[in-house]
Amino acid sequence: MVTTTAKSPIADIRSSEKQENPSSRSSALTRDRVRSAWLFLAPMLVVLALIAGWPLARTIWFGFTDANLADLSGAQFIGFANYLSVDAGHWSGLLTDPDWWRAVWNTACFAVVSVSLEVVLGTIVALVLNAQFPGRAWVRAAVLIPWAIPTIVSAKMWSWMLNDQFGILNHALMALGVIDHPLAWTADPDLSMMAVVMVDVWKTTPFMALLILAGLQMLPSDCYEAAKVDGIHPVRVFFRVTLPLVRPAIMVAVLFRVLDALRVFDLIYVLTSNSKDTMSMSIYARQQLLDFQEVGYGSAASTLLFLVVAFCTVLYIVAGRVRFDDEH
Amino acid sequence: MNMRNYTRFGLGILVASLLQSGICSAATVTISCIANGKDLEMCTQGAEAWAQQSGNKVNVVSSPDSGRLALYQQLLSAGSSDIDVLQIDVVWPGILAQHLIDLKEKVGSGTEEHFASIIKNNTVGNRLVAMPWFADAGVLYYRKDLLEKYKAKVPETWDELSTTAQKIQDAERATGHDKLWGFVWQGRNYEGLTCNALEWVSSYNGGAIVDAAGKVTIDNPEATAALTLAQGWVGSISPQGVLNYGEEEARGVFQSGDAVFMRNWPYALALVNNTDSPVKEKVGVAVLPKGGEEGRHSPILGGWQLAVSKYSKEPDLAADLVMYLTSAAEQKRRAIVGSYAPTIPALYKDESVRVAAGPVVDPLYDTLSSAAARPSAITGVRYNQFSAEFSNAVYSVLSGRTDAAASLKELARKLNRMSRGGKW
Numbered sequence: 001m002v003t004t005t006a007k008s009p010i011a012d013i014r015s016s017e018k019q020e021n022p023s024s025r026s027s028a029l030t031r032d033r034v035r036s037a038w039l040f041l042a043p044m045l046v047v048l049a050l051i052a053g054w055p056l057a058r059t060i061w062f063g064f065t066d067a068n069l070a071d072l073s074g075a076q077f078i079g080f081a082n083y084l085s086v087d088a089g090h091w092s093g094l095l096t097d098p099d100w101w102r103a104v105w106n107t108a109c110f111a112v113v114s115v116s117l118e119v120v121l122g123t124i125v126a127l128v129l130n131a132q133f134p135g136r137a138w139v140r141a142a143v144l145i146p147w148a149i150p151t152i153v154s155a156k157m158w159s160w161m162l163n164d165q166f167g168i169l170n171h172a173l174m175a176l177g178v179i180d181h182p183l184a185w186t187a188d189p190d191l192s193m194m195a196v197v198m199v200d201v202w203k204t205t206p207f208m209a210l211l212i213l214a215g216l217q218m219l220p221s222d223c224y225e226a227a228k229v230d231g232i233h234p235v236r237v238f239f240r241v242t243l244p245l246v247r248p249a250i251m252v253a254v255l256f257r258v259l260d261a262l263r264v265f266d267l268i269y270v271l272t273s274n275s276k277d278t279m280s281m282s283i284y285a286r287q288q289l290l291d292f293q294e295v296g297y298g299s300a301a302s303t304l305l306f307l308v309v310a311f312c313t314v315l316y317i318v319a320g321r322v323r324f325d326d327e328h
Numbered sequence: 329m330n331m332r333n334y335t336r337f338g339l340g341i342l343v344a345s346l347l348q349s350g351i352c353s354a355a356t357v358t359i360s361c362i363a364n365g366k367d368l369e370m371c372t373q374g375a376e377a378w379a380q381q382s383g384n385k386v387n388v389v390s391s392p393d394s395g396r397l398a399l400y401q402q403l404l405s406a407g408s409s410d411i412d413v414l415q416i417d418v419v420w421p422g423i424l425a426q427h428l429i430d431l432k433e434k435v436g437s438g439t440e441e442h443f444a445s446i447i448k449n450n451t452v453g454n455r456l457v458a459m460p461w462f463a464d465a466g467v468l469y470y471r472k473d474l475l476e477k478y479k480a481k482v483p484e485t486w487d488e489l490s491t492t493a494q495k496i497q498d499a500e501r502a503t504g505h506d507k508l509w510g511f512v513w514q515g516r517n518y519e520g521l522t523c524n525a526l527e528w529v530s531s532y533n534g535g536a537i538v539d540a541a542g543k544v545t546i547d548n549p550e551a552t553a554a555l556t557l558a559q560g561w562v563g564s565i566s567p568q569g570v571l572n573y574g575e576e577e578a579r580g581v582f583q584s585g586d587a588v589f590m591r592n593w594p595y596a597l598a599l600v601n602n603t604d605s606p607v608k609e610k611v612g613v614a615v616l617p618k619g620g621e622e623g624r625h626s627p628i629l630g631g632w633q634l635a636v637s638k639y640s641k642e643p644d645l646a647a648d649l650v651m652y653l654t655s656a657a658e659q660k661r662r663a664i665v666g667s668y669a670p671t672i673p674a675l676y677k678d679e680s681v682r683v684a685a686g687p688v689v690d691p692l693y694d695t696l697s698s699a700a701a702r703p704s705a706i707t708g709v710r711y712n713q714f715s716a717e718f719s720n721a722v723y724s725v726l727s728g729r730t731d732a733a734a735s736l737k738e739l740a741r742k743l744n745r746m747s748r749g750g751k752w
Binding site: 182188189290294 | 395404426517518567580581584709712729
């Protein structure tokens with residue numbers, strides 16, 4: 001009804017399609033469509049509510065209780081005490097726990113460094129794979145292997161390769177004369193984060209490359225032909241043509257990776273276990289939940305992790321103006 | 329014709345299986361065993377033998393290595409009767425006690441057969457919640473050939489160990505064996521580090537972190553001395569990578585012939601003496617060193633127990649199975665076939681056990697008679713948290729981030745807060 005009485009010319013144009021039909025029939029049709037849309041969506045919404053909504057709600061609820069793994073039914077509501085509480089002038093709770101903030105800092109460092117490296121390397125790999133050369137199909141398949149190996153397997157494999165005494169990495173570096181004594185990659189506090197990032201970059205660059213390659217293959221060829229005719233240097237073409245055009249694909253790929261990196265668990269747990277130098281937010285939460293049986297406190301940590309990830313996602317989408325549709 | 333036969337056949341199976349499930353559900357006991365190496369096989373054999381003898385049925389399930397405690401806790405807190413007999417670690421009785429039945433009456437005077445320290449460990453609030461099944465204790469492995477070559481004796485104190493290790497390491501490296509290290513142990517930040525560090529501390533008479541009444545005692549000069557000594561090992565006689573070693577990583581280095589001494593559990597002996605081991609027949613085993621002349625040998629007690637769930641539908645049968653498996657006869661079989669250390673002192677004098685166990689038997693006996701339990705009974709459900717705080721504090725000393733005195737002071741403060749002043 002609003003559409004038919006709209007005064008603004010823009011609104012007129014927008015609603016012109018609907019004006020072709022009498023408004024009553026159009027709204028009946030719309031209502032019908034909306035109803036079928038909900039009907040089609042319903043199974044998925046029910047499944048999502050069961051497998052994502054319910055556990056999430058339960059975790060958030062446990063975060064406000066003193067639940068213990070030994071007896072979950074006896075959980076008492078304690079408000080925000082898991083997050084912050086003051087007892088006789090003594091502040092306690094998650095927000096005052098230096099180990100938690102250390103885990104947040106570790107996770108942030110891990111996410112920023114590993115994703116940045118993966119973007120750069122992934123772009124390079126994608127550009128190479130986008131070029132025409134003999135055996136390209138084989139190389140494309142081969143590049144994906146690190147991504148195809150389950151993380152737990154590749155992490156275990158790397159932990160042997162990084163072993164200080166019989167690891168192949170130390171052996172190779174010493175043979176090349178880069179280092180003069182074996183390094184304790186996963187034990188040295190200064191090296192362990194680097195080792196974790198390195199393995200993650202090794203594993204996830206192919207994923208990044210694949211997403212960017214998909215973006216590259218959709219680029220229109222006319223810009224490149226024009227650049228060729230004008231004799232522009234290839235580096236300039238990359239920065240002025242390829243990069244702006246492929247940016248939407250990169251932005252979405254980065255978003256996926258950042259979300260993944262913020263909840264990193266398996267890789268770090270296999271390589272360095274509960275070491276505080278590399279402990280991520282997920283490992284912190286697991287330790288509280290399972291090792292310490294503090295389901296309430298651990299759920300509070302999980303809830304904060306969820307909020308951090310949600311906050312980063314919103315921030316990224318708004319600040320990066322990421323579009324998920326195809327309009328440019 | 330064919331169709332009818334099939335139907336009859338199907339019906340027959342259905343009826344038979346219904347009957348069978350009806351019969352055996354009355355007398356099936358489910359036991360959860362760990363499944364490392366020979367564990368599951370030995371457990372199944374023992375349980376099957378009991379089933380044959382008693383005319384019941386057993387169902388053996390294996391539990392995953394990591395998160396076993398959490399799995400047990402979830403099952404038990406839900407009051408599940410799925411598992412009747414649980415294989416539990418030596419530090420778990422305090423955590424799980426409320427879900428386990430008291431075995432005292434069932435055992436009667438049989439408890440006296442076992443090492444008193446283990447029985448004490450498994451007794452929570454005057455209830456015997458688990459029976460000892462096999463024992464573990466930290467032991468010192470050494471390279472007989474290297475000690476002979478440099479005319480060194482097996483170290484009595486940690487200082488002697490440091491000196492001997494340094495001497496052999498320097499001399500061997502000078503002759504070209506440049507990957508050789510003096511001493512490997514478990515330095516990763518986990519329960520294993522708690523065991524190692526507690527052995528150092530209590531060998532210096534530095535107590536067991538908390539005393540019998542629960543008071544936090546760790547901030548003392550003896551404990552500081554012990555940790556300072558260990559801090560000095562990292563990078564000198566122990567590789568820096570030891571800070572990420574568990575049992576198997578340490579064994580990897582020692583078994584490759586790249587270490588003079590190793591602290592490990594008894595399981596490693598069978599493996600380092602295996603036919604394909606580079607150090608076979610070159611390895612000796614001894615009690616862990618003392619902390620100085622006035623110190624004492626204080627290996628840490630490990631091992632596994634069998635307990636019966638309170639929610640079991642067949643508690644009597646389950647307890648029978650536990651008694652069978654922990655009996656002297658079955659422990660003897662396990663000692664001979666699987667080299668599991670018995671929890672019954674008398675078995676260490678048994679000739680066939682002695683032959684099967686070989687050189688480890690006497691050091692192991694000495695070790696077990698003097699072994700100190702981790703303070704899991706007093707710390708109860710907070711044991712894991714307590715242990716993690718301790719290993720964190722030790723780890724930060726070993727990695728050189730703080731000095732021992734400051735770290736232990738901070739640890740004492742944290743433990744006091746965790747236990748509300750030692751009340752746990």
